[in-house]
Amino acid sequence: xxxxxxxxxxxxxxxxxxxxxxxxxxxxxxxxxxxxxxxxxxxxxxxxxxxxxxxxxxxxxxxxxxxxxxxxxxxxxxxxxxxxxxxxxxxxxxxxxxxxxxxxxxxxxxxxxxxxxxxxxxxxxxxxxxxxxxxxxxxxxxxxxxxxxxxxxxxxxxxxxxxxxxxxxxxxxxxxxxxxxxxxxxxxxxxxxxxxxxxxxxxxxxxxxxxxxxxxxxxxxxxxxxxxxxxxxxxxxxxxxxxxxxxxxxxxxxxxxxxxxxxxxxxxxxxxxxxxxxxxxxxxxxxxxxxxxxxxxxxxxxxxxxxxxxxxxxxxxxxx
Numbered sequence: 001x002x003x004x005x006x007x008x009x010x011x012x013x014x015x016x017x018x019x020x021x022x023x024x025x026x027x028x029x030x031x032x033x034x035x036x037x038x039x040x041x042x043x044x045x046x047x048x049x050x051x052x053x054x055x056x057x058x059x060x061x062x063x064x065x066x067x068x069x070x071x072x073x074x075x076x077x078x079x080x081x082x083x084x085x086x087x088x089x090x091x092x093x094x095x096x097x098x099x100x101x102x103x104x105x106x107x108x109x110x111x112x113x114x115x116x117x118x119x120x121x122x123x124x125x126x127x128x129x130x131x132x133x134x135x136x137x138x139x140x141x142x143x144x145x146x147x148x149x150x151x152x153x154x155x156x157x158x159x160x161x162x163x164x165x166x167x168x169x170x171x172x173x174x175x176x177x178x179x180x181x182x183x184x185x186x187x188x189x190x191x192x193x194x195x196x197x198x199x200x201x202x203x204x205x206x207x208x209x210x211x212x213x214x215x216x217x218x219x220x221x222x223x224x225x226x227x228x229x230x231x232x233x234x235x236x237x238x239x240x241x242x243x244x245x246x247x248x249x250x251x252x253x254x255x256x257x258x259x260x261x262x263x264x265x266x267x268x269x270x271x272x273x274x275x276x277x278x279x280x281x282x283x284x285x286x287x288x289x290x291x292x293x294x295x296x297x298x299x300x301x302x303x304x305x306x307x308x309x310x311x312x313x314x315x316x317x318x319x320x
Contacts, residue, residue, distance in 0.1 A: 020080050023133075024104035028085065030071040033061040036211040039094075041073065041085070043102065049075070051083075051100035052211045056092055059254070059264045059272060060313045064092070077104035079136045091312045097144060098207030099200065105133040120181040127188040134195040141202035145209065153205075164194055236290035243282030243303070250275045273314045280307035 028041035028049055037058060040050040053061065064071045064087075073085040083096040083104060112126035145153045168191055175187040253271065264272070283304035287297060 020078055022076050022078050024075075024077040024108055026075045027088075028073050028075050030061075030064060030073065033058060033065045038211065039096070041075075047102050049096070049100070049102050051096040051103075052098035052207050053094045054097050054210055055094040056313070057254075057310060059269070060092060060310070061094075063264060063269070064090075075104070077108075079133075082137075082140055091309070093309075097140075097203075097210060099203045103137075105130065105137065108133065120185045124185050124188050127185075127192050131188075131192050131195055134192065134199055138195065138199045138202060141199065141206050144206045145202065160198055164198070167194055233289065233291075236286065239282055239285035239289050243279060243286055246275050246278035246282055247303075250279065269314050273311055276307040276310045276314070280304050280311065283307065 026043060028043055030039070031042050031048065032040040032050075033053075034040075035058075037052050037054075038050060039053040039061060040048055042048055072088045074088060076084050076086075078084075081095070083100065084093065085096065086093045109126060109130040112129060113123065116122040116126055142153065142157050148154050171187050171190055175183045250272070253268070253275070283300045286292075287300050287304075290296075292300065
């Protein structure tokens, strides 16, 4: 039994390592930042990489775009984290989500075809591996849309799985009646087309959700202060008020910048630094003084970490 347990743990560890494996990496250059929350990079060969940025505020990216020197990022893609871009010099990291042009999985697929796609069997192998990555990205989009907690998207996802399996089954039976090596290849192309089209639809929803609706990067609403356990706890009430006031101030400042369509000045960046300091301190005080569920603790920790990351980025920018 103990041996079996160790084997099971080893299998889990191997699977986790496989998910974290970097499948693609490259150096890219920042080209453009534009509303709503879109960003464009260029690969060394000139191809553009663009999508919706997530994990860093547009104020920081705008400031980077204004600099005369080139802004380079290291791009890494893995099954577990998706597309992660880290600035080569500054503590700025972001993810790219939604409909991503020249997505790393497309480049991985293209490279596979170059090396192994000279035969039907070789091309089928590349298509199979590509389709597995489409499944990974489909699940990522599903998770970004709320996953199992979102009943509507969960229902859509399950219905699509059921329908697509029926399509796969029909095509497999249909093309099995044909002779020749080209037909399994053709069948696999259609399987990929089905999955790619559905992923595109999910990513459209991800893009619209994160670019237009979810405007506060890493700043979920704080609503637990009204719980009976906390409402008579003055320290909790005060800490929560300080945090929410700072978050509202951050939103007001951001709305003002959006309305004037102006680039953040050093003075505005300093104001942001002060606001994020208040948010970070407030979140820490809330965690210390309020009775929170595990989910609420994670929410406040997310707020504090995001605020600290923003402070670090702003500090580097102001010192330049």
